Amino acid sequence: MTIETISCTPFDDQKPGTSGLRKSVRQFQTAHYLQSYVQAMFDTLNQIKADNNPQASLEMPADTDNAHSDRTLILGGDGRYFNREAIQIILGMAAANGIDQVLVGKDGILSTPAASHLIRKHQALAGIILSASHNPGGPEGDFGIKLNISNGGPAPEAVTNAIFSRSKAITAYQRVSGPLVPLHQIGSHTLGRLQILVIDPVSDYAALMAELFDFNKISALIRTPGFSLRFDAMHAVTGPYAKQILERELGAAPGSVMRAEPLTDFGGGHPDPNQAHAKDLMALLYAPEKVDFGAASDGDGDRNMILGHRFFVTPSDSLAIMAANAPLIPAYRRGISGVARSMPTSQAADKVAEKLGINHYETPTGWKFFGNLLDDDRITLCGEESFGSSSNHVREKDGLWAVLFWLNLLAERRASVADIVRSHWTEYGRHYYSRHDYEAIPLASAEAVMAQLRAQFAPLKEAGELVGKPLKTVDDFSYTDPVDGTVSPQQGIRIIFSDGSRIVFRLSGTGTQGATLRVYLEKYEADVERHDLDVQEALAELIQLADQVGRISQLTGLTRATVIT
Numbered sequence: 234m235t236i237e238t239i240s241c242t243p244f245d246d247q248k249p250g251t252s253g254l255r256k257s258v259r260q261f262q263t264a265h266y267l268q269s270y271v272q273a274m275f276d277t278l279n280q281i282k283a284d285n286n287p288q289a290s291l292e293m294p295a296d297t298d299n300a301h302s303d304r305t306l307i308l309g310g311d312g313r314y315f316n317r318e319a320i321q322i323i324l325g326m327a328a329a330n331g332i333d334q335v336l337v338g339k340d341g342i343l344s345t346p347a348a349s350h351l352i353r354k355h356q357a358l359a360g361i362i363l364s365a366s367h368n369p370g371g372p373e374g375d376f377g378i379k380l381n382i383s384n385g386g387p388a389p390e391a392v393t394n395a396i397f398s399r400s401k402a403i404t405a406y407q408r409v410s411g412p413l414v415p416l417h418q419i420g421s422h423t424l425g426r427l428q429i430l431v432i433d434p435v436s437d438y439a440a441l442m443a444e445l446f447d448f449n450k451i452s453a454l455i456r457t458p459g460f461s462l463r464f465d466a467m468h469a470v471t472g473p474y475a476k477q478i479l480e481r482e483l484g485a486a487p488g489s490v491m492r493a494e495p496l497t498d499f500g501g502g503h504p505d506p507n508q509a510h511a512k513d514l515m516a517l518l519y520a521p522e523k524v525d526f527g528a529a530s531d532g533d534g535d536r537n538m539i540l541g542h543r544f545f546v547t548p549s550d551s552l553a554i555m556a557a558n559a560p561l562i563p564a565y566r567r568g569i570s571g572v573a574r575s576m577p578t579s580q581a582a583d584k585v586a587e588k589l590g591i592n593h594y595e596t597p598t599g600w601k602f603f604g605n606l607l608d609d610d611r612i613t614l615c616g617e618e619s620f621g622s623s624s625n626h627v628r629e630k631d632g633l634w635a636v637l638f639w640l641n642l643l644a645e646r647r648a649s650v651a652d653i654v655r656s657h658w659t660e661y662g663r664h665y666y667s668r669h670d671y672e673a674i675p676l677a678s679a680e681a682v683m684a685q686l687r688a689q690f691a692p693l694k695e696a697g698e699l700v701g702k703p704l705k706t707v708d709d710f711s712y713t714d715p716v717d718g719t720v721s722p723q724q725g726i727r728i729i730f731s732d733g734s735r736i737v738f739r740l741s742g743t744g745t746q747g748a749t750l751r752v753y754l755e756k757y758e759a760d761v762e763r764h765d766l767d768v769q770e771a772l773a774e775l776i777q778l779a780d781q782v783g784r785i786s787q788l789t790g791l792t793r794a795t796v797i798t
């Protein structure tokens with residue numbers, strides 16, 4: 234089979250965001266658009282040496298002969314519209330770009346955590362995950378492409394920056410043409426010198442979960458008369474995983490997994506597991522008829538929402554509770570080395586780490602910043618306020634893992650979700666927390682909010698007060714990776730008050746329309762008598778302050794956030 238070289242004009246807008254390149258499906262369908270980006274990824278991978286140190290290797294000249302000897306690639310996606318077409322295109326390009334073997338999920342399906350596990354298990358060169366995560370799908374929706382490196386984690390900034398630079402110079406790409414690879418059945422195929430294995434997307438992941446958790450105990454809990462659970466797969470990728478693990482292996486009643494079939498448009502919804510987008514699940518958990526445990530995951534299976542009967546667990550609290558209870562779970566029996574959270578995530582996990590005397594880190598938003606800490610065993614658990622948590626078992630956040638962690642915890646503690654959270658608050662205090670998003674606003678207004686904040690606090694404050702409230706510091710968060718020294722500046726404005734309350738402002742890096750301003754609000758309450766307030770009421774003073782200091786309504790014309798979680 235011959236390698237064809239197709240000429241194209243370089244694109245200048247292929248800059249990866251917080252988690253891969255996300256654009257509308259329409260844009261990805263533009264002639265040569267996907268191909269140009271994939272070629273930029275292959276060219277960049279070809280520069281990464283077998284020493285597994287992308288940072289250093291990117292400075293070296295390209296030397297494909299010395300690259301990873303076994304050039305295996307893991308490939309799959311969340312099943313959204315354009316997933317299968319994109320997989321066929323990428324297979325043809327892999328065959329022309331020196332890849333020896335591709336493992337692709339049946340029907341083009343692989344959740345993000347499952348792909349991360351497969352990369353590690355097969356010591357693959359990399360993984361390509363086709364997903365725009367929680368963004369809506371369908372012909373009018375979004376598409377996305379993530380690159381994960383050989384540790385199983387999202388490509389770090391050195392790599393994504395290199396891909397972007399390369400994409401701006403792509404004037405041709407290589408491919409091998411052949412018949413379409415039948416993705417609907419497990420089997421092996423060849424395309425030129427490339428071997429393609431269509432694999433079961435679920436089994437390896439399910440086996441890993443069975444190693445980490447006490448499946449017997451969880452199963453006994455689930456089978457206890459009167460106990461009921463619901464898992465909302467949101468017509469996205471976790472459906473087949475949850476059916477296999479929760480229903481077939483652990484014995485949850487058939488139908489416990491709702492919206493289990495992956496659909497190319499996610500049934501028209503946002504596959505985003507939060508109170509705003511998982512309305513049916515929320516209604517079930519808040520209905521008079523008792524459902525003990527509820528959970529949901531997102532488009533690509535890396536996020537989770539945890540609910541008890543009439544009870545919502547904030548992702549920040551979830552991380553802290555996992556850290557505090559880790560030794561109850563088989564995989565973490567011997568304790569954890571440390572915990573990391575993204576900067577906007579509440580400080581609840583820090584309190585636990587301080588008490589346990591273990592490491593704790595604050596990183597910029599995005600899973601790529603946890604990779605080095607996990608590889609270096611400085612942390613075992615990590616999480617983000619955006620419904621993401623995970624451990625060192627993979628290098629991605631992992632939705633079903635979090636669900637199983639909570640089920641294992643319920644089985645060990647024999648307490649309700651609400652009781653577990655309340656007893657945690659009693660011991661550590663409660664961090665009232667909410668995120669207010671102003672979605673799809675004009676880029677100019679969003680940038681104006683950030684620019685005036687930066688101007689207002691330049692030079693950044695060390696003390697003083699803000700509208701009468703004593704301040705600890707205000708800064709523009711900058712992170713220095715403790716393992717490789719990479720500096721990531723300007724990650725968001727942090728206003729930290731003397732009482733520990735915080736307001737954080739940053740712009741989203743995953744949207745595809747206009748800009749999204751995120752405002753994160755956090756208030757610490759030690760007094761048990763005050764642990765039952767309405768969250769928005771408890772945060773009212775900070776919400777008002779955020780609008781005043783951020784001049785949000787003035788600059789965006791919005792008097793209220795579009796999504797509140």
Ligand code: VG1
Nearest residue numbers: 251252366599600617619741742743
């Ligand atoms: C959002 C979240 C962030 C998360 C990222 C990718 O990014 O805030 O915490 O890591 O999505 O998650 P941003 O830049 O829009 O705030 V996923 O599940 O979309 O891959």
Ligand code: CO
Nearest residue numbers: 366531533535
């Ligand atoms: Co996701």
